[in-house]
Amino acid sequence: MGPGRPRSEKARQAILTAALEELEEHGYAALTMQGIAARAGAGKQTIYRWWPSKADVVLDALVDLAAARITVPDEGSLPADLDAFLAATFRERGQRKILVGLMAEALLDPAFAAAFRERFLFARRAALREILGRAVERGEIADGIDPELLIDVVYGVVWYRLMIGHAPLDEAAGRELTALLLRAVTPR
Amino acid sequence: MGPGRPRSEKARQAILTAALEELEEHGYAALTMQGIAARAGAGKQTIYRWWPSKADVVLDALVDLAAARITVPDEGSLPADLDAFLAATFRERGQRKILVGLMAEALLDPAFAAAFRERFLFARRAALREILGRAVERGEIADGIDPELLIDVVYGVVWYRLMIGHAPLDEAAGRELTALLLRAVTPR
Amino acid sequence: MGPGRPRSEKARQAILTAALEELEEHGYAALTMQGIAARAGAGKQTIYRWWPSKADVVLDALVDLAAARITVPDEGSLPADLDAFLAATFRERGQRKILVGLMAEALLDPAFAAAFRERFLFARRAALREILGRAVERGEIADGIDPELLIDVVYGVVWYRLMIGHAPLDEAAGRELTALLLRAVTPR
Amino acid sequence: MGPGRPRSEKARQAILTAALEELEEHGYAALTMQGIAARAGAGKQTIYRWWPSKADVVLDALVDLAAARITVPDEGSLPADLDAFLAATFRERGQRKILVGLMAEALLDPAFAAAFRERFLFARRAALREILGRAVERGEIADGIDPELLIDVVYGVVWYRLMIGHAPLDEAAGRELTALLLRAVTPR
DNA sequence: CGATAACCGAGACGGTACGTCCTGTCTTTCG
DNA sequence: CGAAAGACAGGACGTACCGTCTCGGTTATCG
Secondary structure, eight states: SSSSSSHHHHHHHHHHHHHHHHHHOOGGGGGGGHHHHHTOOOOOHHHHHOOOHHHHHHHHHHHHHHHTTTOOOOOSSHHHHHHHHHHHHHGGGGHHHHHHHHHHHHHHHHHHHHHIIIIIIIIHHHHHHHHHHHHHHHTOTTTTTTHHHHHHHHHHHHHHHHHHHHOSSSSSHHHHHHHHHHHHHHHO | OOOOOOOHHHHHHHHHHHOOOOOOOOGGGOOHHHHHHHHTTHHHHHHHHOSHHHHHHHHHHHHHHHHHOOOOOOOOHHHHHHHHHHHHHTTTGGGHHHHHHHHHHHHHHHHHHHHHHIIIIIHHHHHHHHHHHHHHHHHHTTTTTHHHHHHHHHHHHHHHHHHHSOOOOOOHHHHHHHHHHHHHHHOO | OOOSOOOOHHHHHHHHHHHHHHHHHHHHGOOOHHHHHHHHHHHHHHHHHHOSHHHHHHHHHHHHGGGHHHHHOOSSSSHHHHHHHHHHHHGGGGGGGHHHHHHHHHOOOOOHHHHHHHIIHEEEEEOOOOOOOOHTTTTTTTOOOOHHHHHHHHHHHHHHHHOOOOOSHHHHHHHHHHHHHHHHHOOO | OSSSSOHHHHHHHHHHHHHHHHHHOGGGGGGEEEEEEEHHHHHHHHHHHHHSHHHHHHHHHHHHHHTTOOOOOSSSHHHHHHHHHOOOOOOOOGGHHHHHHHHHHHOOOOOHHHHIIIIIIIHHHEEEEEHHHHHHTTTSOOOOOOHHHHHHHHHHHHHHHHOSSSOSSSSHHHHHHHHHHHHOOOOO
């Protein structure tokens, strides 16, 4: 490390925390750099020095939150793994506001969209891909079925319901989706 | 009609057209009421009088555009209907910018989200529901399969790919999705 | 009179009354054509048809109010006339808000300034001029003293105090001013 | 001085200059915050941060302009002092537009009226008061004559003519007014 | 141990869009 | 054709944030 005062870990934490609190209290739409800085007792410059946009702050906060969370179940069979995976996914719905806000930002800002994909979405896809890979090896998935499409179906339904809110995202929904997928992929 | 100058259809058209042009040129994120008003040669007040937000302007423009477009195919069989429906859906992708912008707005603004659901999303779901309803009557869908979940799967995949852009939304994708769904729903 | 519906005297009265009431309640600065029209139950066009600006409405209302008020005292001597004139002038101070508002408008709008001069200010000057004319004939004013300057002194002091509000405009003030003027003009 | 970027003297000057230029070109009535900001190359917020209204901007500009100008003549006699004072006052008539605009604003806005009185009007009165005070000491003013009334007469006539514009404000006018005042105050 | 350098908080800066208000004009229906 | 109603284009308002900048001050490395 060169000379100069090192980055303040205290400021970083204060900013991430402030961002999550502001988001929780007022919603993503009302989130502002000014507001985060004020609540964190930080200067705006300090935020801009380390994050290119407020969405990146929230994404960092989310990644911190969800750091150790992506546990890939390995129950020995596809149905069990899928059920466990979806149940775990739905359990984190305290993050609904965060996820929906970040997706909105990603839809509006291509630069952030790339970061969101790489650091969040694709990490989740990889977990599901691992589950499906094991199922393929076990012969639980018929030939000619593209696992990537299955991933799209799972996350498509999850995100669609998360965003539209017209149907629940609970364990029953998980089981129903698992059942449908099994009918689709099971060799016969 | 009461007294007073009636609403100007010319102004309405100018505003909707201006909104779409601005969106096309600069993207949804850069869309502003000022910009729309200036390009339309309209006063801002005239916009605010009839639409609560810029998103509602764009939604109106979209509904005008897509007015007669929701044609429900009736080819006599589920596979044919699904293929035709998805092909028709994907063909309208000139609307990608519009749809993604409106979804972003819906994620940020609950009031607009309700309008978007009622006037756009649910109308599309209804079309698909009709197709599936006919398939159920024909016995092409096994008992115990909830058509609403199928709708979520179709639009989930469509929206997920529309938003993330990691995979194509073309006729091949449509056929692949159709095939997967048929495997899932066909009685045996 | 030509054909067509004649001007509505009822509307005219409603507008003048509404203008004075709005002025009284919210002050001249907050006076708007919209507000006057709304309170009068009149259309804005009706106001614009007959008055070029809100100031002209208020001026009309003032002239109606003060119509018969300019009574020129004729007590037989300059001191008595002056005292009576000033006392009468000061007595109308319920019009303070109106006068100050109109003067403000006249300072900002040359077109209205002309109307204000002709229809109000110069009418008042004429009254005072008549008093001074009689005093000259009676030999109460020394040669070489320009009555116009005396008028400026009287109305200058009145308006200055009316505007600045640093000193009272009451009968004592009138007597003090009268005394000063007499010392200045009395031949010796 | 506390922390934070200090106020920009350059911006302050640019704003005051822009205000005077706009006023000169388009008149006080057409003066707008937007216009001043645009011409000064400043943000509107920067103006609102330091001045509550456009009138306060112009008042600051005037005070800057007239800073060292209030020179109280001391010629040794009341007639000479008065003549010199009035001549000096009338000589500044390049400020007519400014003064009339500020007075209009003061008539419409009590908050600004207070500032205008304290920072401009009363400062001018004080100068005249000093002249009259010396005259009293010299015995040039008869007992029982209130100097404050004399100040009202002088500034009353000046402002009345400034506003109405029916009579000139030149050296001849000054001499005529001086003569009248002397007749009024000279002991006999 | 002092110079240098990068950080920090604070807050002013030039901008841009917001949503509201009012202006003066226009286009209806009604009497 | 006057009048009430109310929509229209236009433009200023005062506010909120943006992202940048310029302060004084702090905390590290390195000569």
